[in-house]
Ligand code: FES
């Protein structure tokens with residue numbers, strides 16, 4: 001049972017191969033083995049959302065998925081999406097709206113919000129934003145500024161698209 | 166001016182890119198060990214045997230320590246030396262650390278920590294408030310009692326009498342980052358500790374005692390916490406000391422973090438209270454006499470319970486003048502986690518007590534609760550002047566004078582708190598008037614009544630509650646702070662102070678103060694980690710005092726350097742140093758105009774010191790906590806909230822529909838950060854009183870030890886409509902730039918949610934049964950209360 005399994009996955013655009021114990025959650029693998037500490041561990045229960053990362057395009061709780069389950073997958077963390085610049089507008093909006101205080105929830109919140117913003121269709125209403133991020137806890141902000149930031153980006157992106165069409 | 170600007174949090178750019186480091190993110194040497202505690206399975210027992218052979222044999226385990234292995238102090242208490250790091254002979258709550266495992270890897274340490282075989286001989290466990298009352302199990306020799314006047318006679322002679330009790334549950338901090346520490350052994354037995362702590366100096370002190378070294382051998386650094394809320398004032402001691410003793414024993418770096426379950430199980434929470442009240446009121450609902458008996462469940466060790474309980478007594482009045490009053494407070498010792506600091510520090514519980522009384526008075530007399538609150542308010546200052554709005558008053562001043570005239574006993578002083586401190590700047594009359602107007606309290610109250618008349622299943626409720634919160638540590642000597650400021654040759658500024666950053670924006674606010682002192686932009690100021698090697702003997706970042714104390718200390722340091730610079734330029738230009746102006750990155754003296762960098766370069770070559778410490782202590786404090794007399798607070802911060810809710814009478818479920826807040830941050834140092842504190846504080850306070858329920862079973866085991874069973878507010882729980890405004894006054898006391906503290910007071914705005922629920926429940930009945938809603942008012946409790954309205958017990 002202490003045997004390790006070899007896995008190969010793409011993390012933030014780079015191919016990574018490692019031998020991991022079957023019990024190791026993806027978030028621990030990212031944080032401990034790869035040193036990607038931007039993703040946080042809040043509850044290890046799948047409830048708080050602090051550990052949210054993107055796996056094959058979907059927002060996933062890094063504490064509920066095992067590293068071995070990510071074999072062959074494409075994983076993106078807050079570090080990756082920061083480098084690629086794809087959520088620069090969302091990051092900027094979080095910054096300007098003070099959508100963080102202690103910041104511990106921020107990486108997970110960004111990944112979850114990015115998923116909603118990427119979903120396509122008309123820009124989400126506030127109610128939809130609230131619903132979508134209600135699986136991510138923030139103990140500090142009261143959420144108001146987070147919803148404000150996401151809403152602003154949703155509308156800006158929709159306006160951009162409208163302009164191009 | 167850098168102050169008063171709505172600048173974002175100093176580390177925001179790091180947070181949104183995942184670069185901000187918390188303790189557990191710090192890269193560590195490869196030989197670092199991870200720690201975990203083995204925990205007591207019993208609430209109260211003698212330990213008759215401990216077989217740790219399986220723990221020692223577990224994979225990856227390097228060391229296992231028990232109390233007998235600790236060479237020096239076995240104590241992590243912040244107060245009474247009654248809290249061993251590792252249990253010594255007996256256990257006093259279920260979850261108490263028994264032994265310490267150091268292993269290669271966090272998971273290995275945790276797994277091994279479960280393998281100990283401990284034999285217990287059970288002792289009777291005192292778990293509940295009733296148990297503790299029956300067993301007379303308490304801290305201090307008896308209850309603290311403060312009184313004024315003759316409450317018995319006043320209650321007896323009053324037109325109406327109100328009597329009841331409320332249970333108020335505790336609250337888990339649920340800082341999103343759990344407790345964490347890291348210790349790195351240094352040469353000569355020194356130790357460097359990184360801790361997620363609001364109180365680095367205490368960590369330093371406890372670690373030094375545990376290692377048997379002077380405090381100068383221990384350096385503690387705190388860059389940031391992922392939330393604190395009081396839960397990291399003393400509760401981080403155990404992890405930091407554990408890391409230090411294990412690091413000393415093994416010679417290897419050691420780090421420790423609690424998994425969420427362990428965090429819930431081991432650490433203290435907000436004190437739960439039961440408050441009995443008896444009041445006598447006149448026909449308008451004005452209190453003539455009142456008697457409170459408060460029971461605080463303190464858990465097994467003293468921790469900070471005495472000042473917490475004192476603060477509950479100090480806020481038993483909230484915003485109301487209580488002419489004849491008696492407050493009795495029992496600090497009960499129970500075999501549960503040692504209850505600790507939590508945002509508001511006992512104040513919220515005391516305040517819920519009196520707000521409950523206001524609510525019940527209004528119900529019994531059939532009056533609008535806001536009117537009852539108003540007639541009980543403290544008087545405004547004579548002439549209404551001290552903290553009047555800066556801008557020409559939006560309100561016509563006649564309101565104030567009208568009230569002064571109406572309250573004929575002005576000279577008799579409807580301004581003195583039960584502890585004898587005069588409320589010098591009571592601005593809630595104006596604040597509540599404005600909030601009631603902007604939130605359309607009266608109109609909405611009428612519409613709520615119409616709605617309730619027309620709807621059988623969904624009932625609405627609305628309530629406006631005020632907050633008056635005393636600012637200062639009640640342990641007077643804690644009201645001091647130090648700072649260290651360097652200006653480097655290139656004109657960049659390095660700032661350090663004793664306060665810690667837990668997300669509240671303290672560092673940014675204080676950097677703005679420093680930038681303002683030199684007339685430069687805030688970005689020129691580097692904010693550095695709190696470090697006991699830079700600023701010594703600091704107080705915890707607590708009691709909302711962070712910016713008040715550290716802002717003043719930093720300004721003192723900056724002023725010292727600036728005065729030196731001004732002196733240099735004044736001599737050069739033969740002008741008065743007071744006429745040297747630092748503004749917008751420039752320095753003007755006697756007609757000359759320099760860049761700030763130029764002045765610094767000159768000062769350096771002129772051999773002028775560009776470094777200074779700063780120090781501040783809050784003036785005018787005197788306090789006798791035994792007699793309950795004096796001036797424990799420098800000033801009060803105020804606020805008010807209107808909350809509207811809707812309940813489903815078939816299920817007890819509810820929603821907060823709308824909340825409007827007007828809050829007093831004095832002349833805010835940073836309105837954006839302060840509004841964030843207010844929004845977050847309200848939501849946390851409303852969570853405490855609605856969904857956050859802690860449940861212990863009959864064996865003393867905390868059953869709600871994870872977010873799956875303990876429900877903090879999610880985004881979907883916050884008010885649908887949420888309007889937050891800052892009062893445009895300024896502090897009448899000369900605080901830093903006339904601002905007011907803002908960390909704790911907004912939490913108590915959440916009381917409006919509880920009272921709105923009470924209003925909605927009352928709408929289900931015929932006016933004969935007061936809802937008497939206990940807190941937290943979970944859907945189950947709301948449903949039961951609706952049942953009582955309808956004659957179903
Ligand atoms: S840490 Fe994964 S959901 Fe909380």
Ligand code: FES
Pocket residue numbers: 099100101102103104105106137138139140141341391392668
């Ligand atoms: S900012 Fe602290 S948890 Fe969200």
